[in-house]
Amino acid sequence: VDLLVQGGEVKFHAFTDNFPTKEPFFVETGDAMPSRHEDKDLSDVLKMAKEVVKALGLTNGALHLEAKITADEPKLIELNARMGGDYLYDWIKTIWEVDLVEEASKIAVGIPCQPKRLRAPRCHLVGKYLIPEHSGVVTGVKLPQEEPDPLMVHDTSVQKEAGDAVLVPPEGFETMGWIVGRGDTYAEAEENLDSALRQVEVNIVRFDSTSSVGKTRRKNRFGAAQVSRRRILQSARIEKVRGFDLGKKSLHVGILCNIYDAESSEEGAVHSDLTSVGLNIQKAVEAKGHRVTFFDMNETPLPFDKIANANVDLIFNVCERINNSSLLEPHAAAILDCLGIPYTGSNPLTLALCIDKIKVKKILEQHGLPTPNFDYVFHKNEPIREDLRYPLMVKLANTDNSIGISNASVVSSLKALKEQVNHLLEKYNRPVLIEEFIEGDEVDVTIMGNESRVKVLPLSRSIFDDLPKGTWGIYPFQAKWTENSVYEQIRVERPAKYSQKLTALISEICLDAYRIFDCHDYARIEVRVDRSGNPYILEINPNPSISVGDCVPACAEMIGQNYEDFIEDIMKECILRYRAKPPYYHLQSAMVPF
Template structure:
């Protein structure tokens, strides 16, 4: 009987979102699905908590009722959703039980409960955690990406003539975990050693990728593939200021440990300066294709490198990028005329439109595969 009651409540919640006039959007009770890591020494976890608090504060200032949902305790979070009659979830969850690999299951749980939420579905979130499968998908759809190979086990064969320099990445982690300056190698002996490190020390599959030494572009996109999509102004990282011996990339310490060398040596241009309109259009078009191939919803960010010949290639797609006030996506949204509150409300608006006039679980269908 309790399960039946939850099903009825879930169906009613979906129907409420589907019939809600957009001008009454601020009447919604928004649950902020994230993770509470107060006092954590882990910089990734500390950032998650801070971003959720800022989003709740910003939406609250605009009249929304908000409730923080700590998905470190998913069963308690589910009970909160039911008890407090949350209408829609702003899904920021990136961890369950301190594991990023469980990130997609928050969205799965919300689908089972018939609770509308922002952002990508569990299939897309799972897919993008598996960099090897994404590479295979890019190859099938002819999306340019650096040459690559992979190993799940040290005994597996790989291309002994793989072009150098190469970068070796854990194939199923995020936030640049396992990426250091030593991840880029210039000899096949060093390549084998780094593969062994990823497989045996990090205990992750190893993705080998040709290292493209060029500018990196972050392409932020709002919207859904079957509706109007908007490519926001690009963000460009120029690495020429890094001292000799530092590879031109973002290792973990640059993103989360405040590396002074990288902060001083990498110039972030928003918008990029001196980039031809043709190249900007090409980067945007390729990024949009990549985003739609993996099936992102509402918003996402695509990382693109441009080689010495001016050819863009996709590194990866992030279907759940950080959207704290100073992060890339809201920063370039500001260049497009959206302040932080406008940006958050646009994501909610896109999610509401996605649920309207469509059959249940429509967002779980993947027509691009």
């Protein structure tokens, strides 16, 4: 029912009958006006509509409510704060001589809305959508050569032409348009509609990977067909992955990563590690019998066309740099979404959010998950909370790989705090995070899977008791990326020898964080445990490093997975995540608003 509401009062209403939808995707098939339902049923719908409008506090405007009439009472489906779409504006004006746009404009500027509804409808209209049986490319549209009698055919709207792509479920929800029959009665309008439909012929070539139809790249007015064509190809990739049995067939897997030449700079070790990740994954994927194509995001120009044209089934996304910046890491996943290519790991929102350690801390606090007290600064001389307890940890708020972290990062006085903050601001020109340093162990919590298949792997515990006096128990840049350092005395315990109770607590708070930040397939969460056994979440690492020997595959090895099995398990989770879900479902964040 379409409504005009002013001052909370319904000034006008018009009912439309919706035909049964086409299952299983609930595709709308057509409508009729005026309604053929009993007056009592319509009266009940209008009464419910008024109650809904009042309950939602909608006082002014054109509204469109959808309901289902049942044997007991009408059931609300939805209420839209707009007038009905497609042909409903035209139908209401034709049948009831009420202009919804004109009346809604009056309401908007405060002019009294007093539409004069006809006592009886001027005519009956019955419309049906032109819905193809399958997606494809339109190769021909034939319409009657003569203009139809407007008293018999009210409207013929064909919105596609030869060369355009049309996508129906599961690829999309498009139609070719609609035809509307007119008559003095419903039966007459329906008969005129059926006659008009018989005179319309639409030819659509089904998408076929062996066909050339729709593959031509065009730069003229048919350019929209090229875009739609790409959408079909993207949907085809996702459909293939949805129905894939990894144990029986091989995949064409792309690996999106970064390749660096050998170098001796400070970041040379980091770059070497980023290079090894992709190469190790390639060996593991090929060992499982899959075909691999490598995409290096350090190339110039960036390999967008190569990725789009490679026809891979899915991409193992381990890209951590674009234009040599870790801040652009989320855009690699966004590019794959735009190309419609399924990929492993988390979505762009999660990746971007977790780079920002300040936002991560705020969200953890909002959800009541334990994290050290903190503050942050963007510029020199900004005030810092005075209630923070020393020692404090000072680090960059949006970098990875321990860049900017040294033994001097832990400070015990206001003077040292200001010096370290100013040093980081001057050298890196990035925001700085200050948090209370938790003296104790550091625990890496690896989580894998999605939905009901999420599992926490055995915990990895770093113990700093053997470090020499004056060396803080942390993982600075030196510990991760240089050899023969004092930090080789850090003892790593896998699995962590904690009590069952503490192990469960650490696992559970990390599972909450994994779900709150909407991580996919795998992640590593960093936790500190103080001397009293209290855990604190430090960081969330979606798409953590998974090269041979890294913490995450080492924890997987504790449950009997060798490296090749571990990599294939991530691919399986990717496939299961895309299976039986609408395209781009993974972009709908599960994070609770804050």
